[in-house]
Amino acid sequence: MTRAATRTALRKAAILAALLAAWEAWTRLGEVSPLLFPPASTVLAAFGRSLANGEVPGYAAQSLQVLLTGMALGSALALVLTTLAVSTRLGAEFLETLTSMFNPLPAIALMPLSLLWFGLGVQSLIFVIVHSVLWPMSLNTYTGFVTVPPTLRRVGQNFGLSGWRLVQGILLPAAFPYILSGLKIGWAFAWRTIIAAEMVFGVAGSQGGLGWFIYQNRFEMNTDLVFAGLLTVILIGLLVENLIFRWIERRTVQRWGMSAGH
Amino acid sequence: MGELLGVRDVTIAYPTEHGTFTAVEGVSFAVAEGEKFVLLGPSGCGKSTLLKAVAGFMPIAAGAMELEGRRIARPGPDRVVVFQEFDQLLPWKTVLANVVYPLRVARGLPAPRARETAERFLAMVGLDRFAASYPHQLSGGMKQRVAIARSLALDPRMLLMDEPFASLDALTRRKMQEELLAIWEATRKTLLFVTHSIDEAVLLGDRILVLSPGPGRVRRILDNPAAGARGTEAALAVQREVQTVLGQ
Numbered sequence: 001m002t003r004a005a006t007r008t009a010l011r012k013a014a015i016l017a018a019l020l021a022a023w024e025a026w027t028r029l030g031e032v033s034p035l036l037f038p039p040a041s042t043v044l045a046a047f048g049r050s051l052a053n054g055e056v057p058g059y060a061a062q063s064l065q066v067l068l069t070g071m072a073l074g075s076a077l078a079l080v081l082t083t084l085a086v087s088t089r090l091g092a093e094f095l096e097t098l099t100s101m102f103n104p105l106p107a108i109a110l111m112p113l114s115l116l117w118f119g120l121g122v123q124s125l126i127f128v129i130v131h132s133v134l135w136p137m138s139l140n141t142y143t144g145f146v147t148v149p150p151t152l153r154r155v156g157q158n159f160g161l162s163g164w165r166l167v168q169g170i171l172l173p174a175a176f177p178y179i180l181s182g183l184k185i186g187w188a189f190a191w192r193t194i195i196a197a198e199m200v201f202g203v204a205g206s207q208g209g210l211g212w213f214i215y216q217n218r219f220e221m222n223t224d225l226v227f228a229g230l231l232t233v234i235l236i237g238l239l240v241e242n243l244i245f246r247w248i249e250r251r252t253v254q255r256w257g258m259s260a261g262h
Numbered sequence: 263m264g265e266l267l268g269v270r271d272v273t274i275a276y277p278t279e280h281g282t283f284t285a286v287e288g289v290s291f292a293v294a295e296g297e298k299f300v301l302l303g304p305s306g307c308g309k310s311t312l313l314k315a316v317a318g319f320m321p322i323a324a325g326a327m328e329l330e331g332r333r334i335a336r337p338g339p340d341r342v343v344v345f346q347e348f349d350q351l352l353p354w355k356t357v358l359a360n361v362v363y364p365l366r367v368a369r370g371l372p373a374p375r376a377r378e379t380a381e382r383f384l385a386m387v388g389l390d391r392f393a394a395s396y397p398h399q400l401s402g403g404m405k406q407r408v409a410i411a412r413s414l415a416l417d418p419r420m421l422l423m424d425e426p427f428a429s430l431d432a433l434t435r436r437k438m439q440e441e442l443l444a445i446w447e448a449t450r451k452t453l454l455f456v457t458h459s460i461d462e463a464v465l466l467g468d469r470i471l472v473l474s475p476g477p478g479r480v481r482r483i484l485d486n487p488a489a490g491a492r493g494t495e496a497a498l499a500v501q502r503e504v505q506t507v508l509g510q
Contacts, residue, residue, distance in 0.1 A: 149347070149349045151345050151347040151349055151350050152349060152350070152352070154317075154319055154337070154343070154345070155343075155345075155350050155352075157318075157319065157336075157337040158317065158337050158338075158339065158341075158342055158343055159339055159363075159364045159367050159368040160337070160338055160339050160367070160368045161367060165367070169363075169367060170352070173352070173354045174352075174353075174354075176354065252354070255396060256353045256354045256396055256398065257353060257396060257397070257398025257399070258353050258354070258398075
């Protein structure tokens with residue numbers, strides 16, 4: 001880390017510590033009801049307890065499993081759509097129409113329909129996750145494909161590659177920076193969507209992951225556990241974005257000296 | 263020396279926003295086995311378009327284009343192109359992997375043999391020490407050398423070079439031209455070379471086809487006894503002759 005980066009990190013840690021201290025002081029001195037806003041120390045203790053007894057990790061694993069299934073399905077579908085879009089004009093127009101229609105639609109808005117079609121179960125969740133991942137992934141992958149330098153495409157053809165072998169050997173890796181940023185956006189959408197969607201399960205009284213954990217604990221007035229659940233959502237989000245995606249970027253796009261145009 | 267590439271009465275036209283554009287019209291020439299053949303002309307004369315058609319990237323509207331008597335229909339590893347653009351290397355592969363990859367997919371060589379061949383050709387262009395580097399870590403001249411090594415490793419019937427040194431600085435360009443001559447001496451690979459530089463054409467081409475623009479037509483095909491030497495009396499004479507032909 002450079003000195004400037006270290007100083008920034010230190011300053012951010014100080015801001016975080018100050019916020020926690022203010023939170024603690026306000027709830028204790030102001031005698032705020034712990035049922036509405038428990039002190040930071042209580043929340044951290046509850047977080048530690050639910051980590052130790054495996055409750056929060058279990059629910060988080062459940063959420064992540066559904067999310068990853070949805071993301072895998074959504075990405076595969078995006079690949080099919082974009083392959084069609086780069087090979088035929090009709091495919092391109094099809095993709096453009098669908099993405100402009102569905103991209104502005106929040107995935108969670110489809111939850112009622114999803115429940116109607118798939119019932120109270122994992123399939124309903126996967127359906128909305130697929131929807132939240134598919135469109136940003138398709139848009140990015142498509143942009144990646146069409147911005148592959150024509151020279152690279154010709155190099156591949158020169159090696160005798162065509163069809164799927166050209167896609168897999170040249171276009172996919174050449175479009176990888178865009179695909180990766182599509183995955184990042186897809187992850188961000190999907191993570192927010194799954195937490196929200198699981199709350200609908202809370203409403204319906206069925207079982208779900210972290211979202212359900214939060215909802216259920218609110219129902220039982222375990223406000224400290226509600227906060228612990230929120231903390232987990234934040235931590236996992238940060239972990240995936242700053243550790244996992246950063247790690248992938250360092251090993252791929254950065255090492256190759258490739259970067260997407262955004 | 264038999265005829266390797268036959269181009270007979272070829273016309274190339276493609277659609278643009280302003281209607282059909284005829285890039286090349288009624289062009290005929292033949293390239294013999296082991297020959298260095300240069301297409302020379304000002305920009306817009308269709309020389310690159312001709313090379314792209316030989317490579318199989320572009321269909322011809324009329325005429326015939328044959329490699330060893332077989333019609334050229336699509337791109338293939340028997341005619342490997344070295345492009346002008348530096349981005350012709352696969353950025354996600356190391357220098358070595360860039361040379362190995364086509365040997366595996368186009369020639370179907372087993373991994374150890376592909377690797378051994380790639381290393382040999384990288385050594386030939388003096389880049390064996392950079393085998394583990396990624397393309398973005400190389401200079402422009404080094405990238406072009408990797409591209410040349412990659413093309414030669416495929417052992418094509420013909421090497422097609424589309425102004426490969428045009429984006430390099432003057433000193434590097436001179437050095438690359440000399441290296442190319444040395445490589446040609448060692449491999450005797452048939453070469454079709456496109457350039458707009460008279461110097462380069464006279465240095466490299468055993469024969470020089472001078473194209474006139476709009477649409478590209480053959481102005482003359484010159485024999486060049488001065489190929490391979492820079493600044494000799496003979497070279498200067500050919501340069502003057504080319505200039506006269508271009509000025510007509």
